[in-house]
Amino acid sequence: MALMSLGITRGLVGQVVGTLVGFILLMGTRALTGYDTLWDAEGAWSLGSLFGVMGFLIGVGAMDGWTSWMIGKFPPIVHGPPKDKPAWTRYFAVDYNHKVIGVQYGVTGLLLLMLGGGFAVIFRTELTRSGLQFLEPDLYNTFIGMHGWTAIAAMLLGIGGMANYLVPLMVGADDMAFPRLNAFAFWINVPAIVLLVGSLFLRWDSGWTLYPPLSTDVEAGQVGYQLTFYAIYTVGLSSILGSINIIATMLLMRPPGMSLFRMPIFCWAMLATSLLQLTATQVIGQSMLMLSVERSMGMGFFNPASFTDKSPPGGDPILFEHLFWFYSHPAVYIFVLPGLGIISEILPVFARKPLFGYRWIAMSSMAIALVGFLVWGHHMFTSGFNPALRVPFMLATMLVGVPTGVKFFSWLGTLWGGKITFETPMLFTLGAISVFLLGGLSGPVLATVSTDMHLHDSYFVVGHFHATIFGGFVFPFVAAIYFWYPKITGRMYNEAMGKIHFWIMTPAFWVMSVGQMTVGVMGMRRRIADYDQDIGGMVTDPILTAEGVVLNPGLGAVEVGHIAITIAGFAIAFSVLLMVYNLFNSLDLGAVAGNNPWRSRSPEWQIPSPIPEHSFPQPIQVVGEPYDYGLAGSNFVLIPGSAGDD
Amino acid sequence: MEQSSSSPRHFVIVGVLILVSTFVLNWLLSAALPLPVQASIQAVDIDWLFGLHVLLIAFLFSLVVVFMIYALIVFRRRDGDDGEGEHFEGNTKLEIAWTSAPMIFVIIFSVLGIVSLNKVTQAQDGEIPVKIVAEQWQFVFYYGDGEHPPMEKDGTPRAELVLAVDQPYIMQMRSKDVMHAFWVPAFRVKQDIMPGVEIASIPHGEPGEHGEEGDGSDDEAHGEEDDSHEEASHEEAGDHDTFEFPTSLRLTPSEIGKYKLRCAELCGGTHFSMRSDVYVVSPDAYERFAAGEDLQCVLKDTNHPDYDESEYDENKCG
Numbered sequence: 001m002a003l004m005s006l007g008i009t010r011g012l013v014g015q016v017v018g019t020l021v022g023f024i025l026l027m028g029t030r031a032l033t034g035y036d037t038l039w040d041a042e043g044a045w046s047l048g049s050l051f052g053v054m055g056f057l058i059g060v061g062a063m064d065g066w067t068s069w070m071i072g073k074f075p076p077i078v079h080g081p082p083k084d085k086p087a088w089t090r091y092f093a094v095d096y097n098h099k100v101i102g103v104q105y106g107v108t109g110l111l112l113l114m115l116g117g118g119f120a121v122i123f124r125t126e127l128t129r130s131g132l133q134f135l136e137p138d139l140y141n142t143f144i145g146m147h148g149w150t151a152i153a154a155m156l157l158g159i160g161g162m163a164n165y166l167v168p169l170m171v172g173a174d175d176m177a178f179p180r181l182n183a184f185a186f187w188i189n190v191p192a193i194v195l196l197v198g199s200l201f202l203r204w205d206s207g208w209t210l211y212p213p214l215s216t217d218v219e220a221g222q223v224g225y226q227l228t229f230y231a232i233y234t235v236g237l238s239s240i241l242g243s244i245n246i247i248a249t250m251l252l253m254r255p256p257g258m259s260l261f262r263m264p265i266f267c268w269a270m271l272a273t274s275l276l277q278l279t280a281t282q283v284i285g286q287s288m289l290m291l292s293v294e295r296s297m298g299m300g301f302f303n304p305a306s307f308t309d310k311s312p313p314g315g316d317p318i319l320f321e322h323l324f325w326f327y328s329h330p331a332v333y334i335f336v337l338p339g340l341g342i343i344s345e346i347l348p349v350f351a352r353k354p355l356f357g358y359r360w361i362a363m364s365s366m367a368i369a370l371v372g373f374l375v376w377g378h379h380m381f382t383s384g385f386n387p388a389l390r391v392p393f394m395l396a397t398m399l400v401g402v403p404t405g406v407k408f409f410s411w412l413g414t415l416w417g418g419k420i421t422f423e424t425p426m427l428f429t430l431g432a433i434s435v436f437l438l439g440g441l442s443g444p445v446l447a448t449v450s451t452d453m454h455l456h457d458s459y460f461v462v463g464h465f466h467a468t469i470f471g472g473f474v475f476p477f478v479a480a481i482y483f484w485y486p487k488i489t490g491r492m493y494n495e496a497m498g499k500i501h502f503w504i505m506t507p508a509f510w511v512m513s514v515g516q517m518t519v520g521v522m523g524m525r526r527r528i529a530d531y532d533q534d535i536g537g538m539v540t541d542p543i544l545t546a547e548g549v550v551l552n553p554g555l556g557a558v559e560v561g562h563i564a565i566t567i568a569g570f571a572i573a574f575s576v577l578l579m580v581y582n583l584f585n586s587l588d589l590g591a592v593a594g595n596n597p598w599r600s601r602s603p604e605w606q607i608p609s610p611i612p613e614h615s616f617p618q619p620i621q622v623v624g625e626p627y628d629y630g631l632a633g634s635n636f637v638l639i640p641g642s643a644g645d646d
Numbered sequence: 647m648e649q650s651s652s653s654p655r656h657f658v659i660v661g662v663l664i665l666v667s668t669f670v671l672n673w674l675l676s677a678a679l680p681l682p683v684q685a686s687i688q689a690v691d692i693d694w695l696f697g698l699h700v701l702l703i704a705f706l707f708s709l710v711v712v713f714m715i716y717a718l719i720v721f722r723r724r725d726g727d728d729g730e731g732e733h734f735e736g737n738t739k740l741e742i743a744w745t746s747a748p749m750i751f752v753i754i755f756s757v758l759g760i761v762s763l764n765k766v767t768q769a770q771d772g773e774i775p776v777k778i779v780a781e782q783w784q785f786v787f788y789y790g791d792g793e794h795p796p797m798e799k800d801g802t803p804r805a806e807l808v809l810a811v812d813q814p815y816i817m818q819m820r821s822k823d824v825m826h827a828f829w830v831p832a833f834r835v836k837q838d839i840m841p842g843v844e845i846a847s848i849p850h851g852e853p854g855e856h857g858e859e860g861d862g863s864d865d866e867a868h869g870e871e872d873d874s875h876e877e878a879s880h881e882e883a884g885d886h887d888t889f890e891f892p893t894s895l896r897l898t899p900s901e902i903g904k905y906k907l908r909c910a911e912l913c914g915g916t917h918f919s920m921r922s923d924v925y926v927v928s929p930d931a932y933e934r935f936a937a938g939e940d941l942q943c944v945l946k947d948t949n950h951p952d953y954d955e956s957e958y959d960e961n962k963c964g
Binding site for chain 1: 651680688691702706707710713718721727751755760763765825840908909910911916919
């Protein structure tokens with residue numbers, strides 16, 4: 001029964017019970033309405049998904065505080081590990097400390113990122129050579145959609161991890177503004193992940209874009225769509241709630257002296273990100289509900305009449321594209337802005353120099369967030385929407401390059417004249433810059449309508465956004481993990497192994513991303529289980545006997561590209577496993593890190609590692625600028641009453 | 647070796663390296679991004695702009711990476727030096743400069759982009775409409791105005807697209823089910839194919855919002871309808887005037903050859919195998935094909951480079 005004392009186990013049981021309640025509710029309603037068949041897969045899984053999420057939250061105890069309030073009790077928030085259980089159990093149950101929640105977010109995000117990458121490795125293997133090898137097309141299509149949404153959920157969790165752990169520490173707050181909401185926002189992700197993984201077994205084959213009428217084609221019988229819709233809805237809800245907390249913490253809980261322009265730069269990145277999350281996410285949530293009811297109740301929002309006589313006329317699939325990209329384009333900035341903030345945060349520490357143009361970098365994040373709202377139509381240049389919209393969306397998209405350029409040039413200014421060292425976090429930061437540059441620079445050719453007419457929905461796009469996402473999120477996330485690992489655990493990771501990780505992952509990623517662009521330009525389409533061997537011509541021709549028996553299938557130019565991409569993909573996967581081993585192993589074996597191994601000026605490095613339950617015993621005093629490296633005798637903050645040894 | 651970070655020497659060296667790197671990278675990228683054969687006049691404009699973008703990528707990539715690598719080497723911490731870097735926090739003039747300079751690129755490339763878009767989508771004199779109906783998982787082609795046979799001789803719809811070289815076309819497309827997309831990499835241009843709504847309410851001869859092409863081209867479609875076709879229904883794709891063709895695409899083939907048409911929008915199940923062949927043939931061959939001659943016979947007679955001996959059947963030739 002010890003297992004049941006873990007919050008997460010109770011939550012999962014709650015989810016199963018909730019799902020059954022949803023099923024029963026549907027079948028009961030149908031029985032009362034007089035249907036012959038009580039079971040309806042679409043309706044049952046919709047209600048089951050919703051009630052399952054609620055069941056999880058009740059089971060795990062994420063609602064305990066609020067339900068107490070309803071009956072007139074006001075229990076105080078309990079700090080510290082649970083009294084009668086081992087300390088590690090707090091990570092598997094509802095806990096209100098932002099550092100615990102940050103680690104919960106971060107670890108879940110990393111695991112989910114590996115799952116998403118795992119899906120990619122599977123279908124990447126299928127694509128190594130032309131021909132269908134081991135994945136049937138329906139499963140292949142499900143995998144690509146799973147890869148997309150798993151990775152997106154993983155990134156949102158990873159960002160939640162960095163934001164939860166770092167923002168309160170960086171601004172000098174004792175915790176987040178709303179600790180109960182914070183725990184709720186984390187735990188609601190777990191039932192969502194269960195739904196998402198569950199959807200794999202019920203199949204959905206539209207890819208992550210979920211375009212109707214394919215995603216609303218009930219006849220195909222792929223009820224996994226319902227689970228996916230509610231998983232996305234739920235992750236989105238977490239994203240919105242989390243962003244409210246971050247904004248409130250940043251704006252209301254700064255100690256005296258911590259003016260907005262003295263916050264460490266990552267906080268500015270998170271402010272811009274949170275504003276995007278708060279406003280854009282609602283639209284995708286809404287559109288997921290619309291897809292769900294279109295499937296289960298035949299409400300024809302998106303489905304043109306010619307497809308099925310069951311839905312009333314008037315549906316417009318382009319409407320969905322608008323709704324979808326109104327979130328899903330800003331989502332890219334949600335993923336990359338925190339990462340760019342991490343780059344700006346880490347560079348000065350290892351260059352031993354002030355961050356060049358702090359205010360410009362802060363404002364460029366806000367500018368990217370703002371312009372990011374006005375560019376969604378560039379995903380729809382070939383959709384057949386009003387042709388007059390193409391030029392404004394092209395112009396707006398190109399404009400994104402301006403504030404992004406400010407960041408790059410300011411990073412160069414930060415490096416210039418420094419005394420640069422190359423520890424693992426710095427290597428990954430520099431890798432992030434080079435990879436994000438590749439992603440950014442391959443953007444304008446896609447933003448230009450006429451060239452996009454060739455490249456749209458080709459593998460070039462795949463290469464472009466993987467570079468953007470790896471440079472903007474994955475590399476900085478990895479840099480952040482190595483950078484703050486000693487602060488979180490009190491131990492150093494293994495530096496040599498960290499460097500090996502970098503020197504495998506970075507070249508491998510370059511090969512993968514450029515390789516994807518190469519095959520895309522040749523004419524390789526996205527989202528296909530199999531491709532023509534002779535795209536881009538043949539390197540060696542097939543050899544047949546006179547009877548037509550294939551002796552040697554020959555080698556297409558596009559296959560050379562795919563072989564390289566696949567090998568690179570495996571190398572990346574291996575290097576990530578190496579990191580996980582390093583992190584796990586160093587928990588016990590790593591050297592004791594001390595308070596401030598990187599000689600950073602940021603508040604979190606002035607207090608012990610790992611950080612005690614209450615980060616700052618008394619409010620911190622802000623006495624200087626955050627990045628005045630090289631200014632003799634200056635400090636950013638003083639920590640009264642801390643056991644700090646620096 | 648110690649010298650100020652603002653010494654002009656640094657910038658001269660970096661400038662030269664950027665120049666060299668731009669040329670080398672442009673060459674490498676052009677090799678790494680091999681465009682398919684150029685088989686339409688639209689491809690010429692698109693490829694030119696693509697090449698310019700590659701040059702831009704080469705330059706901007708060199709600008710940032712050369713600066714970065716130079717800084718990493720020259721401003722690395724030397725052994726035994728435990729000091730801090732130079733203390734400067736920014737430079738407003740520089741920030742303004744590198745905010746405005748990219749604006750110039752944005753403006754130049756936007757103007758080029760608009761010009762290119764106009765050229766690529768421009769209506770041409772003497773355009774011939776081709777009706778394309780997509781469904782899971784095939785394309786079917788109807789030579790829209792009824793002048794040309796919508797069916798093979800045995801009554802099956804055409805599964806390959808035959809176009810005359812240097813003849814401007816407008817592809818008018820609709821889907822019977824989910825979204826599809828028309829993409830011939832050799833032609834560069836791509837267009838999604840949206841489900842077409844039944845538009846019985848729209849008066850005859852005014853095919854929806856693409857009215858500018860509505861020169862009554864639908865009028866004769868019925869006349870050519872093969873009544874012996876078994877699955878005749880109001881869904882019959884030849885019945886063009888009752889369905890909206892929501893999307894259209896202009897292209898002018900410019901090279902005789904055989905190309906791949908592929909569906910570029912995930913459409914479920916075996917989306918990957920939704921493909922058709924596109925034959926671009928001489929005007930002479932096209933006339934004969936349009937008059938009802940067997941395609942392979944025409945290809946053979948006109949010495950088409952991609953005529954397929956295995957498909958050739960002498961008995962079909964007239």
